Amino acid sequence: MSKFKLTDNEWKEKLTTEEFEVLRNSGTERPFTGKYVDHKDPGTYICAGCGSDLFSSESKFNSGTGWPSFFKAINQNKVSSKTDSSYGMIRTEVICKNCDSHLGHVFNDGPKPTGLRYCINSISLKHKPKKK
Numbered sequence: 001m002s003k004f005k006l007t008d009n010e011w012k013e014k015l016t017t018e019e020f021e022v023l024r025n026s027g028t029e030r031p032f033t034g035k036y037v038d039h040k041d042p043g044t045y046i047c048a049g050c051g052s053d054l055f056s057s058e059s060k061f062n063s064g065t066g067w068p069s070f071f072k073a074i075n076q077n078k079v080s081s082k083t084d085s086s087y088g089m090i091r092t093e094v095i096c097k098n099c100d101s102h103l104g105h106v107f108n109d110g111p112k113p114t115g116l117r118y119c120i121n122s123i124s125l126k127h128k129p130k131k132k
């Protein structure tokens, strides 16, 4: 699969300032401010950068953290992770495999069956409603 690639200037044209800060600069939206924190509609959350399918509403859970949280990605081929040692913490950053945009982080304190908690910025996602 060919990857989705844009220059920095093209990203700036495509995204809002807030989206650019999170997706391309690995920023983090403030907790409890994102539009998908308490969102429960069935469907698929796609990448706000490239439209790739990332998370299903079926794996979304209420983590209480203030960010949309999922216990798994829709498919392991859709996301990749890398070590993030910023801010004096060792965390695992989650990025969209198709366009390398920053999504959030993944932690090992999630619910069954995976035990994972994908802590994702709302602004990195767009919800695609399930077809009736």
Ligand code: FE
Residues within 6 Å of the ligand: 047, 048, 049, 050, 051, 052, 096, 097, 098, 099, 100, 101
């Ligand atoms: Fe993407």
